[in-house]
Structure formats: structure tokens, C-alpha cells
Amino acid sequence: MKKGALGALCLLVAAGTASAGTVAPGDVKMDEYGFVPVPLTDQPGDPVNGRKIAGTKSLGNCVSCHVIGEMASDVPFHGEVGPELDGLPGRYPEAMVRGILVNSKNIFEGTVMPAYYKVDGFNRIADGFTTKPLEGEIEPLLSAQQIEDVVAYLMTLKD
Amino acid sequence: GIAAGAAIAGPDDELVINGEIRIVTRTEAPAHLEGVLDEIRSGWTFRTEETQALEMDDFENPGMVFVEEAMSVWDTAEGTAGKACADCHGTAEESMLGVKAVYPKWNETAGEVRTIEQMINECRTDRMGAQEWKYHGLDMTQMVALIASVSRGMPVNVAIDGPAAETWEKGKEIYYTRFGQLDLSCANCHEENYDNYIRADHLSQGQVNGFPTYRLKNAKLNALHDRFKGCIRDTRGVPFGIGSPEFVALELYVASRGNGLSVEGPSVRN
Numbered sequence: 119m120k121k122g123a124l125g126a127l128c129l130l131v132a133a134g135t136a137s138a139g140t141v142a143p144g145d146v147k148m149d150e151y152g153f154v155p156v157p158l159t160d161q162p163g164d165p166v167n168g169r170k171i172a173g174t175k176s177l178g179n180c181v182s183c184h185v186i187g188e189m190a191s192d193v194p195f196h197g198e199v200g201p202e203l204d205g206l207p208g209r210y211p212e213a214m215v216r217g218i219l220v221n222s223k224n225i226f227e228g229t230v231m232p233a234y235y236k237v238d239g240f241n242r243i244a245d246g247f248t249t250k251p252l253e254g255e256i257e258p259l260l261s262a263q264q265i266e267d268v269v270a271y272l273m274t275l276k277d
Numbered sequence: 278g279i280a281a282g283a284a285i286a287g288p289d290d291e292l293v294i295n296g297e298i299r300i301v302t303r304t305e306a307p308a309h310l311e312g313v314l315d316e317i318r319s320g321w322t323f324r325t326e327e328t329q330a331l332e333m334d335d336f337e338n339p340g341m342v343f344v345e346e347a348m349s350v351w352d353t354a355e356g357t358a359g360k361a362c363a364d365c366h367g368t369a370e371e372s373m374l375g376v377k378a379v380y381p382k383w384n385e386t387a388g389e390v391r392t393i394e395q396m397i398n399e400c401r402t403d404r405m406g407a408q409e410w411k412y413h414g415l416d417m418t419q420m421v422a423l424i425a426s427v428s429r430g431m432p433v434n435v436a437i438d439g440p441a442a443e444t445w446e447k448g449k450e451i452y453y454t455r456f457g458q459l460d461l462s463c464a465n466c467h468e469e470n471y472d473n474y475i476r477a478d479h480l481s482q483g484q485v486n487g488f489p490t491y492r493l494k495n496a497k498l499n500a501l502h503d504r505f506k507g508c509i510r511d512t513r514g515v516p517f518g519i520g521s522p523e524f525v526a527l528e529l530y531v532a533s534r535g536n537g538l539s540v541e542g543p544s545v546r547n
Binding site: 175179182194195196197198199230232240241242244246247248249250259 | 476
């Protein structure tokens, strides 16, 4: 698949697991800082769904490592491995937040935070939590639309 | 760095079993961890007071029931040679004193590092003419618990030099390798994040001095390699096999990170 200067066009012709209007994991355009300015889909992110993804164990499970103050009342047990996400839009631009979700290691070198939109470079990857080797293609941890939904939610976390 | 041991220990850092066996649960890290960790801590120090209390008295420790079981197996003849462990080893209290503290250990005859489980199975097949036990089955794990229990309070002191050095290096490499789609190494959780919560779990240093562990969560006695397997599974990775050379090497390396803590098994965890 084509990359680089033609990236924007590729949005419309992306093949493989990605549907029309969706950037495949291998085609995400990022700048030298690991920021991803262009949304991964042509559908605006849905912050309500993004909230659900961030707080649900089988989805993003972001709260396993991050405190999100606004969720304290309905989602128990927030972790403390990563920083609190409250006030995030005051600190970081949206392109950076999207970049962190796609592959946090581009922005925070050596971080423990998983890459949510990446499908290569893994070691002994299993089929989910089964301990059995994965057969077939690697799906990213979240879909392009789910990433956009989480980004939209995070951008609501103003102080 | 933080000074070691008793000087900084608070009330819930004191583990004395049955009012007599003193367990070192925090101490200065071994030399090979210089620049990595100042202090090493038993998993016991990360548990709630209620869970901690269960380990202070053998009548409260659910793991000790399995030790009792293993004691009768120890005296029971099995296999074509018609022998029991006791026929060759005498009492476990005497013959196994100090064994848990130094395993895994280089075995000259085998020409490799061996775990206690492997030694037991060698005795069963080669010396007793009995069936080998499943590596992490209950028969095996409770026998390991008995062997651990007689060394409680003794400092862990596995050898990492000499012929064991190569295996130790291999274990170290595994410890720092990221696995699975979550791309996490043992160190990511147990070195960089111990004492932090990951969801509802209070991360410990992942020390192995307390194995086998009785876990309240699954209400059974847990073998060490089963724990390794579970931790790699949680990274969405494919674990190495139970009893595999990789897990034996990892066991040696992780055990060496606890050199100086006391043997504590069977311990109680959540």
C-alpha cells in the first residue's frame, strides 16, 4: 500500500481489513514527533462510545493504568501505572493524543503503555488471552473508529 | 537509596510464623541488582493485613493442609523399587533443610540447572520405578510445599555464577523481553511498577520466595511455572511450557532477585 505524500488519497482506497474511509494500521501518517494529525476514519469520534471503551476491561481498559476522575462513580478500580488523564486537552493537542493511542512508544520511548493501532513487531503473540499462538492476521487492539471515539472522549476531559 | 531491613520496617513488615520463624520480607537488594533496585520485598508486604495475618500461624495458612498431605506421601512406598522418599532421605525436616533456598541449582550429573520438581521426578522414575508426577500437578506442588516449609526463615541464596551463569543470563534476557500484543515484560510490571495498582491488583516485585503460594482467588496451591504462565498470558502472549528450559532459566533468574529474602512457602496470596 502507498505511503507518504499519497497518504491522504489512500484514505479512500485502503484495502485489507480496513474499510473505505479508514486508514489501515500500516498506513497511518505521523509526523516526526509521532503525532497523528489526520483522523483515522471519516466518521467523527463518538465520545459516549469512547468513554465506554476506555472504561471496559475487554476493550481499551485504559483505567487499568490511568485514573480518570470523571469515571470514579461508575467504574471502580482505576490503576496508577500511567498519569491521570484529567485535564488532558489542556496539556496536549488532539494530534498528539491520537498519536499516543496509535503507538505511544513513538512519543514516550520505552513506555509500558500498549500500542492500540499497530499490528507488527510483537513477540510470541497469542490469540487474545488463550495462550495459543495467533493464527491469521493480527487485529489492532482497537479499531480505527474506536480510536477516534476514545480520542473524542479524551478531548472532553477538560479541567 | 533506601536503607535495608529492620531499620525502616513498620509493624506490618514483621512476619513471624507461629511466633518463632522470622521471615525477612524486606532487605537490601543483591549486588547484581545494583542500579536497578535498592530494596527487595516479599509479595507478602503488598498484601492486605487480613491476607498477611493468614501466614502468621500454620493453623490459619490453608497451604499447610497440603504440606500435611505431602508428609504422608513422603513416608509411602511407591513404584517397582518399593521405596518411599523417607527410605533414602530420612525425615524431610532434616534432609531437605536448606534445599529450597538454593534451587534451581546446577546439577553436575545432568549437566544443567535443575528445579526441585525435576529432582523429585528423577527420584520417582530412576530411583523408585514410579510414574513421574505432572510438573505442576497437586502431588508435585504439595511435595514442593513440604520441601519449602522446612526451610522457612532461611535466606534464599541461589548461585548465579560458575556453571549456572549461562542459564542465569538466559533467564535475565527473558525477564526483560516484552511479550504478547500488550508488549509487556516482567520488568515493566514488577520492576518499574511495583507498589502501583494495575486495575484492582497491587503490583508486587514478583518475587518467588513464597512459592508454592496458596491463592485466595483460586483457592488452591499454585505452582511457580503456572504463575509465570498466567503473567505471560495476561500480556496476550504465548507462554513458554511448564517445566521448559526457558521457565527453568527464568525461575533461576527471578529467584536470584530474591537472594536475601527468606524462604516463605507455602505462602498466602490473594
